[in-house]
Amino acid sequence: DVKxxxxxxxxxxxxxxxxxxxxxxDMDHENMFWYRxxxxxxxxxIYFSYDVKMKEKGDxxxxxxxxREKKERFxxxxxxxxxxxTSMYLCASSLGGPFGYTFGSGTRLTVV
Amino acid sequence: xxxxxxxxxxxxxxxxxSSSLNCSYTVSGLRGLFWYRxxxxxxxxxLxxxxxxxxxxxxxxxxxxLTKKESFxxxxxxxxxxxxxxxCAVWEGTALIFGKGTxxxxxx
Numbered sequence: 001d002v003k004x005x006x007x008x009x010x011x012x013x014x015x016x017x018x019x020x021x022x023x024x025x026d027m028d029h030e031n032m033f034w035y036r037x038x039x040x041x042x043x044x045x046i047y048f049s050y051d052v053k054m055k056e057k058g059d060x061x062x063x064x065x066x067x068r069e070k071k072e073r074f075x076x077x078x079x080x081x082x083x084x085x086t087s088m089y090l091c092a093s094s095l096g097g098p099f100g101y102t103f104g105s106g107t108r109l110t111v112v
Numbered sequence: 113x114x115x116x117x118x119x120x121x122x123x124x125x126x127x128x129x130s131s132s133l134n135c136s137y138t139v140s141g142l143r144g145l146f147w148y149r150x151x152x153x154x155x156x157x158x159l160x161x162x163x164x165x166x167x168x169x170x171x172x173x174x175x176x177x178l179t180k181k182e183s184f185x186x187x188x189x190x191x192x193x194x195x196x197x198x199x200c201a202v203w204e205g206t207a208l209i210f211g212k213g214t215x216x217x218x219x220x
Contacts, residue, residue, distance in 0.1 A: 035210075042211060043210040048206070097203065098144050098208055
């Protein structure tokens with residue numbers, strides 16, 4: 001089975017800090033995605049990537065950036081964390097299109 | 113504008129009490145509708161994919177159906193272990209777009 005690993009389950013950061021959320025998949029998937037999940041709002045797409053060094057904005061990219069230097073790793077960067085970025089962050093990868101979409105366990109980030 | 117709307121937001125059932133969850137969508141030219149299950153503190157897990165109106169998929173106590181405008185997830189004789197949030201998503205060409213989910217609680 002494809003495994004998507006997010007480096008931290010829980011993170012607490014201070015306002016203004018630069019935050020890196022790491023995601024690694026082990027099945028040579030082309031596509032990787034970052035979502036955030038908030039009560040009452042569901043999953044919202046932040047960024048996605050179809051190939052190494054490629055990135056596309058999702059529905060809510062403001063305040064975030066991403067990096068994909070290697071196929072298996074997709075990083076989400078909060079340049080200057082703010083309290084409204086407190087959320088559950090979910091990484092996913094897929095074979096292509098919607099197929100084989102597999103999620104990591106999530107990182108619950110709290111910004112204080 | 114919401115592309116995927118799920119109802120109800122929350123559903124409480126007694127063990128054995130069958131019911132259905134609804135997912136309506138407004139994406140034109142549907143290229144796939146997906147159901148996921150999410151347990152607290154975990155990422156969503158894939159359940160079903162449906163592609164065309166009239167299609168049905170089954171897995172244990174769950175059956176998913178699809179019409180031209182909505183999908184239903186039928187839960188027959190649920191058990192407490194079926195308690196979870198059920199997410200519906202559509203493929204709009206670049207990424208999956210999710211509904212807000214239905215949180216199901218089944219009590220014994």
